[in-house]
Amino acid sequence: MEKAVGVSKPEMNAFAEMKDSYEKVLRNDAQGLQAIYQNNRDALFNQITACKDTVFHIAAYKGNEEVLQVLVKMVPPAKKHELLKMKNIYGNTILHEVATSANVKAAELIIKELLQSGNEIREQEEILADRNKLGETPLFRAAEYGNKEMVMHFADEIKRVGNVQNHYKYTRNDGLSILHIAVVGQHFETAMWLLNQKQELATLLDKNGKTSLHLLASMATAFKSSTPPTRLLKEIIYYCLPSNPCNEDESNELQPNLQNKDLEQGQASKDRLQSDRSKGSKLSCAIWGCLAKGWKMIDRIWNQKKMHVSALKLAKMLIIADASWFHEPHEPEEPDTICLERKEEEEAKDQSPEPDTPLFVAAKSGIVEIVKEILAHYPQLIEHINRRGRNILHVAILHRKNRVYRFVKDMEEAKRLVRGIDNDGCSILHHAADTKYYQGGTKQTPALKLQQEMQWFEDVKSEVPSHFTMHRNKKNITADQLFKDMHQEQLKTAQEWVKNTSTSCSTVAVLVATVVFAAAYTAPGGFMSDGRPILLEKPMYSFFTVMDVAGLASSLTSVVIFLSILTSSLEFEDFLNNLPRNLSLGFTFLFFSVTTTMLTFTATILLLIHLQKTWTASLTYAAAFLPVCVFALFQFPLYYEYFVAAVKSILEYMRNNLPGNWEFLRIKDDY
Template sequence: MSKYDYVISDLPIYKAALLDDYESVSEMLGKNPQLMTKQITYWWETPLIIAVGTNRSHGFVEKLVERIVAVGAKDELFVTSYGGNNPLHYAAKVGNITAAKLLVKHNPDMTRVANPYGNTPLKLAAWHGNKETLEYLLTVTPDLPPPGQEAAGSSPYTGVAGGDLITLTIMAEFYDVALKIIDSHPNVVLENDRNKQTALQVLAMKPEIFPSGSRLGFWGRFLYSLIPVEQSQGATKVNIFLRIFNKFAAGFWSALKYLAPAIKNIHDMKVNHRLSSLLVKRICKVVIENGNHDTAWRILGSAITTAVTYGTHELIEECILTYPGIIWYDVDGFYLFLAAIKERQERVYNLVHQMSRHSVFAATQVDNEDNNALHIAATLAPSHRLNVVTGAALQMQRELQWFKEVEKFIEPSYKEAKNKHGKTPRMVFTKSHEQLLEKGQQWMKDTASSCTVVAALIVTMAFAAAFTVPGGNQDDGKPLFQNDATFMLFVVSDAIALFSSVTSVLMFLGILTSRYAEGDFLYALPKRLTIGALSLFLSLVTTMIAFSATLALVLRDKVTWIAAPLVIATSIPVCLFGLLQFPLLVELVNSTYGRSIFHQQSDHRIH
């Protein structure tokens, strides 16, 4: 009889397990108890494994386990499938906490048993993101080796298994659970997982859970500052009125979270920020308490290597505070300061640069090709860092800003120093940015050409409107509505529209006729584009106002309610322009006239 014959003959049990219908097969299992633990599928799954895997056939699981134990086959509860997974492994995978509790009740030792791939139920629950099951298994899984392997000395919290457990928990975004694991088993943070990564290194790969990795607008930052986050309970007694107020505020924000999903997202973000900070501090504390220089160098060093790539400067700051010497860790052949330049991580750069002693020493470092810090700044930034700004022109501007910044502190003799290829930093910059320069030139030309057409149309309309006044002229040539306030609004708006659109055309023509040298992208071209875009926006707004004033003058005697609809109608194109073009304009202004990206990162913890 083939394997397929078994599948067909045992089909009723298979269906009953899927549909949580134990009664339909109760008589069949009573006559043949071996069917209760028989491998009935192509992948050798037992009825118990099938029912556990559905995560809904709880009645079938409970009655089947009770029957198996009653007939004295308790040892066969954990028969494995083809892949070596027993029912508890399946429960951990699918998050079936009901089945997990029932199985652990009958054999607590199975929580420490791994499948052939080294995965314990704990690890599988974290891997598949089943938080409730993971938390339960943590309470019933002791820090002991698997049954029969006591001589090996390993447990689910040590070695690769321990490393996997904590890193998978962090990857699943269960940061509160990760803190509990570290509190119970501190040494887990010293272990490497199957990918040779530590918990701190995995945290460094998640900049979005730190404040620097979250991009919020004005209102988002305002709400962020107001939303309360539950703090851990301390021994300090709090005034009863303050406690009542805090409970009231917490209830108010809890209700608001359900009514406004955006507020819930900001609250969750703030919670993650707090938990990530606690995690980093706790891990660094464990590393230092370990008292081993090599361990500290390995864990903190690998973490800052990852953090400098992802720009997680909060983690780097905590590592330096914990172990100041780590600032000299070799990050792919560079000190941390030079690695920040190479990866274009301005926050990391700012953090380290304010330690003037370190930046001076690091600035004299050269690599195997005799490239100094300015050579490194002259190379093209990684693509993921170029794309943080919009358009090739602004990307070129950002690259020039980096080059100028590094040029400020480097020794004068290094500015014209040649590497092994005979290239100075300026020569390296020109060569590595050739394609970006061409893209920036084309981006500027396309943008200026499109805006010039629109601005020229507004010039034409505004000029014509100045000589075709609404209502016509009197016999002496004076406008009919010259004494009307609405007419004066039309005149002023039309004049502003004409002057601003002409200014816009001139600015965009200045861009089109520019020489497009490298240095022009730093200030000259962005300045012209900013003035041109602002003038174009102003001309569009005033044109709509002039148009509305004209209609109000002509139609107000017959249509008295025309004013309100006109205001709404004319605001539509203005709003559309703002939504589509204003973000670029804001970015232009901030990049050219705003605060430099190079500023003091911390003023109270690092000296």
């Protein structure tokens, strides 16, 4: 027999009261809460949620001043200290909860009415330093949720009762500092303010030995260079939006106090120039601000740009203060010379779990801005080698960060890095052949994806000494062998796609050829007794003849091209230049044949029915071009990619074979 759960009437009333209080505080119903607690003020300290929150916890979280004002007035003076020490299941006090809100005035109200009233300075300091179960103080929690004004307010309150510098040094139970947590939440404005208050925050390490710069260098989406490309309209809007903060005071406040400025010469002219720029910036901000309110896309793009600008500013500040690279350098296990033969497969030694430097973390993430700033301040770091014996070129190439690779390889200091051999015996060419971090490339079709991979490999090969192509790693494999082994599945997929596409296009081209061939022997209007077309003298008949011949010629040419593709070997070498060029030509002739066929049909209609009205003729033209437009709409992106690939291969051929310097013909591509 099951035991019934009995609930007394007073308990039922208490549950009902908790529900009523909870609903009213969520709705910010100040009058309703006053009615509940006016005659039962002891109930203010009751828990109303499963997480042991009081009504004050929820009200502080909501940040509604009116509700807090009503509730605070009902707290007996003798219990204000007790209220501030009450914690929920997470160990959060009322101050922890209000720190997560965006309303600084709500925090001011709680601090003034509850903290400062009836508590000694020592007690106030203890309450402000109270930690939750994660080890967070209210100041720490405000930084975690990214409200800079709230952080500043709590910092001022701590200064009033104690030493705020000690609070900046606090770390959570998981080892994260207040600066770490601000960076993790991508609250870069808050992080810059904190860094200006205490520069030593930049050198603090978490439990994994990482500084705040390590964390920032791993945030690819926080920087423009590693953000995926967007449509042209969005790119134009992005570059037109103001880069600097619209709040002039905020802009000045966030400037790092690490550099001394010359205030003696030309100060008056500087002030005038800055004033003019400020006026123009404010006007631009006002215009874009109005547009952003009514156009959500602009608002999203602007927020993204603000994040990019703030992240770069923070990176510059952290780079100056960070010293994580001043450790004992790693020595490579392999000399920078080639090995033509390995007796047996060798394994690299296990390495300690030491984190990479921010330079290498940024290179892995593809953040060119951080790489540039680090090498600008510490150019000697380009020679740095990590625990696996890899330099920055190894890292950038292995992780397919093309922009970082291009930036570094063009530096004069990096010329000898191309000869580096890591602890696995791999050169940069081996890493270019590796698909460990390959994410599918930027092209649409399997054939172009494989071509892109081959272009990437050939691009890196052109930078290394020619004899390095014979070098074998510790698995006794050359870079060429590794490339073919890693791309066998991709080759099979590309071969199958090319065969299916060529077969389908050949079928369409044959059908077009059949139609236009038949049209050539069935002239519009018929023939006279001597065999001449009746409408031969009409101007439109000449147009009909030209389009019919052009359609037949282009369709048959397309058939020949696609048949040649089907009979080719379709090996790796074919996908580099020949195959994309032939596919581009085949698509061009096929598209042209479809267009001319529809023009032939249009000419036939106009010759036969002799349209007199302009609008009927226009309607006929539109109907005739509808299939062409639909075909172009769906096939143009594919055709465009193959056309560009064909142009690149032609320009590359000219660059490599014509006398003189033709480097300007090189078209850079993102791999």
